[in-house]
Structures are given as C-alpha cells and as structure tokens.
Amino acid sequence: xxxxxxxxxxxxxxxxxxxxxxxxxxxxxxxxxxxxxxxxxxxxxxxxxxxxxxxxxxxxxxxxxxxxxxxxxxxxxxxxxxxxxxxxxxxxxxxxxxxxxxxxxxxxxxxxxxxxxxxxxxxxxxxxxxxxxxxxxxxxxxxxxxxxxxxxxxxxxxxxxxxxxxxxxxxxxxxxxxxxxxxxxxxxxxxxxxxxxxxxxxxxxxxxxxxxxxxxxxxxxxxxxxxxxxxxxxxxxxxxxxxxxxxxxxxxxxxxxxxxxxxxxxxxxxxxxxxxxxxxxxxxxxxxxxxxxxxxxxxxxxxxxxxxxxxxxxxxxxxxxxxxxxxxxxxxxxxxxxxxxxxxxxxxxxxxxxxxxxxxxxxxxxxxxxxxxxxxxxxxxxxxxxxxxxxxxxxxxxxxxxxxxxxxxxxxxxxxxxxxxxxxxxxxxxxxxxxxxxxxxxxxxxxxxxxxxxxxxxxxxxxxxxxxxxxxxxxxxxxxxxxxxxxxxxxxxxxxxxxxxxxxxxxxxxxxxxxxxxxxxxxxxxxxxxxxxxxxxxxxxxxxxxxxxxxxxxxxxxxxxxxxx
Amino acid sequence: xxxxxxxxxxxxxxxxxxxxxxxxxxxxxxxxxxxxxxxxxxxxxxxxxxxxxxxxxxxxxxxxxxxxxxxxxxxxxxxxxxxxxxxxxxxxxxxxxxxxxxxxxxxxxxxxxxxxxxxxxxxxxxxxxxxxxxxxxxxxxxxxxxxxxxxxxxxxxx
Numbered sequence: 001x002x003x004x005x006x007x008x009x010x011x012x013x014x015x016x017x018x019x020x021x022x023x024x025x026x027x028x029x030x031x032x033x034x035x036x037x038x039x040x041x042x043x044x045x046x047x048x049x050x051x052x053x054x055x056x057x058x059x060x061x062x063x064x065x066x067x068x069x070x071x072x073x074x075x076x077x078x079x080x081x082x083x084x085x086x087x088x089x090x091x092x093x094x095x096x097x098x099x100x101x102x103x104x105x106x107x108x109x110x111x112x113x114x115x116x117x118x119x120x121x122x123x124x125x126x127x128x129x130x131x132x133x134x135x136x137x138x139x140x141x142x143x144x145x146x147x148x149x150x151x152x153x154x155x156x157x158x159x160x161x162x163x164x165x166x167x168x169x170x171x172x173x174x175x176x177x178x179x180x181x182x183x184x185x186x187x188x189x190x191x192x193x194x195x196x197x198x199x200x201x202x203x204x205x206x207x208x209x210x211x212x213x214x215x216x217x218x219x220x221x222x223x224x225x226x227x228x229x230x231x232x233x234x235x236x237x238x239x240x241x242x243x244x245x246x247x248x249x250x251x252x253x254x255x256x257x258x259x260x261x262x263x264x265x266x267x268x269x270x271x272x273x274x275x276x277x278x279x280x281x282x283x284x285x286x287x288x289x290x291x292x293x294x295x296x297x298x299x300x301x302x303x304x305x306x307x308x309x310x311x312x313x314x315x316x317x318x319x320x321x322x323x324x325x326x327x328x329x330x331x332x333x334x335x336x337x338x339x340x341x342x343x344x345x346x347x348x349x350x351x352x353x354x355x356x357x358x359x360x361x362x363x364x365x366x367x368x369x370x371x372x373x374x375x376x377x378x379x380x381x382x383x384x385x386x387x388x389x390x391x392x393x394x395x396x397x398x399x400x401x402x403x404x405x406x407x408x409x410x411x412x413x414x415x416x417x418x419x420x421x422x423x424x425x426x427x428x429x430x431x432x433x434x435x436x437x438x439x440x441x442x443x444x445x446x447x448x449x450x451x452x453x454x455x456x457x458x459x460x461x462x463x464x465x466x467x468x469x470x471x472x473x474x475x476x477x478x479x480x481x482x483x484x485x486x487x488x489x490x491x492x493x494x495x496x497x498x499x500x501x502x503x504x505x506x507x508x509x510x511x512x513x514x515x516x517x518x519x520x521x522x523x524x525x526x527x528x529x530x531x532x533x534x535x536x537x538x539x540x541x542x543x544x545x546x547x548x549x550x551x552x553x554x555x556x557x558x559x560x561x562x563x564x565x
Numbered sequence: 566x567x568x569x570x571x572x573x574x575x576x577x578x579x580x581x582x583x584x585x586x587x588x589x590x591x592x593x594x595x596x597x598x599x600x601x602x603x604x605x606x607x608x609x610x611x612x613x614x615x616x617x618x619x620x621x622x623x624x625x626x627x628x629x630x631x632x633x634x635x636x637x638x639x640x641x642x643x644x645x646x647x648x649x650x651x652x653x654x655x656x657x658x659x660x661x662x663x664x665x666x667x668x669x670x671x672x673x674x675x676x677x678x679x680x681x682x683x684x685x686x687x688x689x690x691x692x693x694x695x696x697x698x699x700x701x702x703x704x705x706x707x708x709x710x711x712x713x714x715x716x717x718x719x720x721x722x723x
Contacts, residue, residue, distance in 0.1 A: 118584060119584075119587070122584070122587060122588060122591050123591050123595050126638075127638045130583065130584075132583075147638060179638075180641065181579075181580055181638060181639055181640055181641045182638050303636070304632050304635070304636075305629065305632035305633050305635070305636055308625070308628065309629060309632075312625075
C-alpha cells in the first residue's frame with residue numbers, strides 16, 4: 001500500500017504490538033504526531049521532558065520485558081534524550097527511540113533545530129539509522145525492533161528527516177528479516193557446558209555470580225532451579241536483585257562496593273566463580289587483580305565481548321543464559337549438593353559476623369528503616385524504582401525482593417533523575433502493582449517536572465524522598481576520603497516538597513516519625529494519586545559496608561559494632 | 566613474554582553503507598585503542614567494503630578490539646592476521662636537482678619507479694612491506710624528499 005512515512009511509523013509500531021509510546025512533539029516530528037492523533041491503537045504519554053520520555057520507556061521495558069518506545073523531535077529534543085539512550089545502553093535495555101530530523105535538503109546547513117543526531121547517538125546505542133528514503137522505513141523499523149530485543153539487548157535510535165515522514169511510498173511490513181551481518185549466538189557450546197559442569201562437580205567452594213543478563217533472558221526461575229538442585233550459594237549483582245527471592249537460603253545478598261560482608265567474602269574465598277549474565281563491572285570486582293584470586297571462572301554471557309574483558313574466563317560460554325542454564329539443569333545430577341555443606345556453613349558464619357544492618361541510634365529516622373518498612377508493608381505488591389545515590393544502595397541492600405523485574409534502577413550509567421520517570425513507565429507496564437520510587441533530595445529535583453505527567457495521565461507513583469539535605473553519596477565520599485570537606489553537597493536550601501507535589505495536583509507528606517511514615521504510605525496507596533513522601537532522615541548516615549574505589553573486595557569498611565538499643 | 570604493544574593487522578569486512586567508517590573509528594577512539602593506519606575500499610562486485618587496520622596492543626587488547634568490532638551491526642567478518650602478505654604504497658616528491666639515477670635505482674629495489682617528472686620535482690612510488698618502506702624512507706632521506714605520502718597497509722591472509 002502507498003502511505004506516507006509518518007503513517008509507516010504508526011503501522012510499524014502497531015505491527016510490533018506497541019501499546020504505549022512515551023514522547024514529546026516538536027517541529028521535525030510533527031508529521032508523525034499528526035498520525036498519532038488520528039489513531040487509537042496505542043496510547044501516547046506526553047512527558048514533560050524528553051529525557052523523562054526515554055527513562056519512562058526504560059522503566060516500561062524493564063518491568064514488562066517488552067521493547068520500550070520513545071519519540072522526540074530533532075535538535076534539543078534529541079540531545080535531551082541522549083542521557084536516556086546512554087542509560088539504556090549501559091544497562092542493556094531494549095528501546096526503539098524515534099527522532100525527527102530537519103528535512104534532507106537542510107541537513108548539513110546548520111538549520112533550525114538541526115544536530116547530527118546519529119553522530120551523537122552512535123556511541124551510546126546498540127545501533128542507529130538515519131532514514132533517507134521512506135522506502136527504507138519498513139525495513140529499518142523492523143530491524144530496529146529486532147536488534148533492540150535480540151542478543152544482548154540495547155537501545156536503537158532511528159532518525160527520520162521531516163520530508164521522509166511526508167514522502168509517499170510503498171509499505172509492506174510482512175517480510176522476513178535477513179541480517180547477514182547480525183546473528184546473535186544464543187545456544188551455548190555443549191562441550192563447553194559439559195566441561196563447566198564437570199568443573200563445578202570438582203569444586204569445593206563454588207559460587208553462583210548472578211547478573212542482570214538473567215533478568216533480560218527471563219531465566220530467573222530456571223536459575224532458581226539450578227541453584228536449588230546444586231545447593232551452591234549465590235551472590236547477586238545490583239542488576240540481578242530479585243533473581244533469587246530475598247528469603248532464599250542460598251542467596252547471600254548483593255556483592256560489590258556496597259555488597260554484604262558475606263557476599264564479598266564468599267567471592268574472595270570461592271574456588272570457582274559461576275558467572276551467569278554478569279559482566280564483572282568495576283563496582284562489583286573492586287581491585288581486579290585481587291578479585292576471586294584463587295578461583296576458576298565459568299562465564300556465561302550472550303555478549304562475547306563481555307567474556308574475558310576484565311576477568312579471564314577458564315570456561316567461556318557464549319549463549320543465552322536461559323538456554324545454557326537449561327542445558328546445565330539436564331546435567332545437574334553430576335553435582336552433589338551435600339558436598340558444599342561446610343562451604344555454606346562458612347558463608348553463614350560470615351553473615352553472622354557482619355550481617356547487613358544499621359543502628360537505630362539517632363532521633364531522626366534511619367533511611368534503611370524506611371526501606372525495610374516499605375518492604376514489610378508492601379513487599380511483593382510493589383515494584384521498586386530508584387534514583388541514584390545512597391538511597392539506591394540502601395534499596396538494593398534492604399528491600400525484600402521476591403521476583404525479577406521488581407527492582408528497576410540505573411546501574412551502569414548511574415543517572416540521577418532516572419527514578420521518577422522510570423517508575424511511571426513501570427506503573428504503566430504493570431498497573432496491578434504499586435510503583436514506588438525511592439529517591440533522594442538531590443535526585444528528585446532532576447525530573448520532578450514529571451509530576452505533571454503523572455497527574456495528567458493518572459500514574460500514581462509514590463516517590464519516597466529519603467531527605468538528608470545532602471547529596472548523600474558524594475557527601476559520604478567527602479567525609480571518608482576528602483577529610484570532611486563537603487564541597488557543594490549541602491542541600492540545606494530546598495523546596496517544600498509537599499507544596500511542590502501539591503502545586504502539580506499531586507499529594508505530599510512531610511514525615512519525621514515512624515508513625516507518620518506509616519500513615520503517609522497508607523494514604524498514598526489508598527488515594528492512588530502521585531505523591532511525594534518527604535522523609536526527614538539522619539543526615540550523616542553512611543552506606544556500609546563499603547569497598548573503597550580500587551580496593552580489594554575483602555577489604556571492606558564495615559558498620560561499627562554497637563550494643564543494640 | 567608477549568610484547569605489550571606489538572603491531573597487529575586486522576581486516577574488517579563491512580556492509581558498504583553510510584557512516585560505517587565512523588562506527589569503526591568511533592569504536593577505536595571511544596575505547597582508547599590506537600589506529601596506526603587504516604585503509605578502506607569497496608570489495609568489487611559486492612555490497613561490502615574491506616578495511617585494513619594497523620593497530621598495536623597486547624593479545625587481550627586485540628581480542629577485545631576484534632570482539633567489539635564484531636558487535637557492530639554492519640560488520641560481517643573480522644580477521645586478525647597471523648600469516649599474511651602485507652603491502653603499502655608510498656609516494657615521494659624529490660627536487661630534480663637530486664641524483665635521479667640513484668633514486669630510480671633505489672626505487673626499483675623496493676618495487677617502485679619514477680611516476681611523474683615535472684620542471685622542478687620528480688615523484689616516485691614504491692610498494693612494499695611496511696617495514697621495508699620504513700627502511701626505504703630512511704635511505705632516501707639524504708636526497709632531500711620534499712613530501713612523503715604513505716597509503717597505509719593492505720593485507721591478505723596467505
């Protein structure tokens with residue numbers, strides 16, 4: 001059929017089963033927005049900033065497992081979206097981001113709102129396209145969705161000049177893709193898998209090292225089965241929180257810079273690391289030469305470039321975690337769980353020595369208490385997004401996660417301002433769950449304009465601001481490593497968060513006691529309107545344990561021991 | 566011991582499309598890899614181009630480079646050459662006042678010849694292994710070369 005480029009975009013989105021587009025219109029993308037106006041197949045959510053549109057699409061994708069879609073205009077619309085693209089790239093989130101571009105005849109003339117968008121997005125996307133002819137649109141969009149979701153997922157950016165969206169051409173979306181140069185390797189080499197299983201059977205202190213790839217590959221329940229059948233303890237990366245349930249006896253907790261003592265010690269004492277969809281990030285490994293020093297390494301990853309990039313793998317297995325774990329399960333009879341009883345005991349002892357904990361020794365609320373309390377009250381019924389900083393680490397440490405895709409946070413890029421829009425996307429993707437955003441008094445001011453979106457579209461995100469009047473994480477480093485010179489991190493001057501929420505039509509609470517917090521949370525859930533709960537917390541609380549940057553994983557700063565009150 | 570900064574030659578077959586060269590060079594600059602030389606030209610009667618990249622680094626770095634190159638969507642194949650035939654072409658401009666007979670003889674020894682003669686200058690070309698080209702350039706230094714252009718290496722697996 002002969003249709004316009006703009007109509008093609010709509011048809012392609014419908015064919016891909018897209019039900020929600022997050023975006024912000026502008027000059028160069030107007031032809032497409034005109035077609036959005038005319039259709040009823042998917043809903044469009046107008047965010048109040050392009051960055052938020054992309055973060056919302058990320059949240060939507062992470063909660064649903066589907067490709068997130070965002071739409072923006074050229075120039076500043078696009079540059080505002082770049083942070084979102086980079087965030088999705090670092091955390092392997094499948095997105096298709098469509099931007100308008102100035103007409104072809106004006107490209108290269110420094111036209112109004114012109115920027116070399118594909119030049120900018122090249123290094124922060126899995127792939128990108130500048131579409132120069134409407135005849136290519138069907139193929140490009142189909143490729144974009146396929147590339148975003150397959151292999152190691154990631155964002156794909158499609159830049160479409162305004163005259164291409166106006167151009168009439170033949171459109172056919174029902175064809176088979178043939179990408180000669182892109183064939184993700186999903187099936188692990190059976191010989192390598194067998195060798196890995198034999199190595200596990202021989203090991204005395206093996207350790208599962210679970211990463212976010214398990215969530216991307218929807219393999220959490222297979223991994224749970226493998227962990228239980230083998231009786232091998234497991235640590236989770238930040239990105240893998242929820243792969244095992246918090247109450248799983250074999251889960252040691254999170255490892256890394258703010259990992260638990262037991263998790264970091266287990267990783268330091270293990271004789272075989274079984275890495276599943278994890279990439280040995282520097283926040284996980286600490287000093288790399290000391291990381292799991294005496295251990296062999298099995299590394300399962302769909303991205304060959306992740307294997308032996310930082311830690312050399314003795315048993316590299318390129319493939320989709322789900323496929324590989326299923327094959328491992330078939331051979332799990334090789335492994336006798338009883339054999340690891342004393343290893344599990346050792347780890348239990350580590351955990352008893354220095355459990356993840358905090359002291360309730362101040363008049364002000366402890367931020368960790370707030371997170372635990374939300375966990376007690378809402379538990380599995382909430383999805384948890386976060387911004388970036390101390391509150392983010394405390395959320396990862398103290399929330400009782402029960403399932404994959406429950407925890408949505410900016411891991412790789414560490415984007416302040418991610419949480420609120422992401423939590424909106426999460427709510428849109430799974431409306432049956434309560435959508436919580438744990439945030440800080442620093443982070444929430446980046447993208448607080450999304451209150452308007454949340455009010456307009458009735459997206460009842462509960463933003464819990466752990467307010468310590470500091471850029472807390474930077475303040476913590478300044479306290480510990482810069483001789484308490486708190487340079488530009490004191491946020492004593494701040495808005496009235498209650499009035500701020502109310503100004504947009506949301507609801508707000510300022511909370512200083514446990515009882516007040518319970519009331520505020522209960523009312524927020526019941527009223528089903530976007531809310532800010534501004535919780536006054538202890539100002540100088542530090543995230544502990546902590547592995548100083550570049551230090552060895554086993555050299556942790558620990559919570560000071562005190563008599564419990 | 567493996568030389569940490571050994572010279573390596575990598576060939577990359579890519580779909581011949583807009584901005585594919587930027588994808589390759591962005592990858593090198595973004596990840597902090599060196600490019601000593603880079604040549605690119607379409608492969609006749611196909612939709613592909615071939616790049617020959619001379620770089621340097623340890624085995625692990627080179628392994629990362631080849632894997633990262635592979636991840637780029639328009640990349641079809643990546644070869645890291647061990648046993649290869651490698652050639653580089655070079656053009657050099659001399660004043661005619663220099664000893665042209667000597668220069669011509671030297672050129673011949675390096676698969677070259679005089680390719681242009683002007684009123685004041687001559688231009689010669691040589692085409693040889695990059696190491697031999699280095700050598701040649703050292704030798705002809707005494708004939709006061711005015712300009713030197715090296716093409717960068719091209720290579721084929723034996």
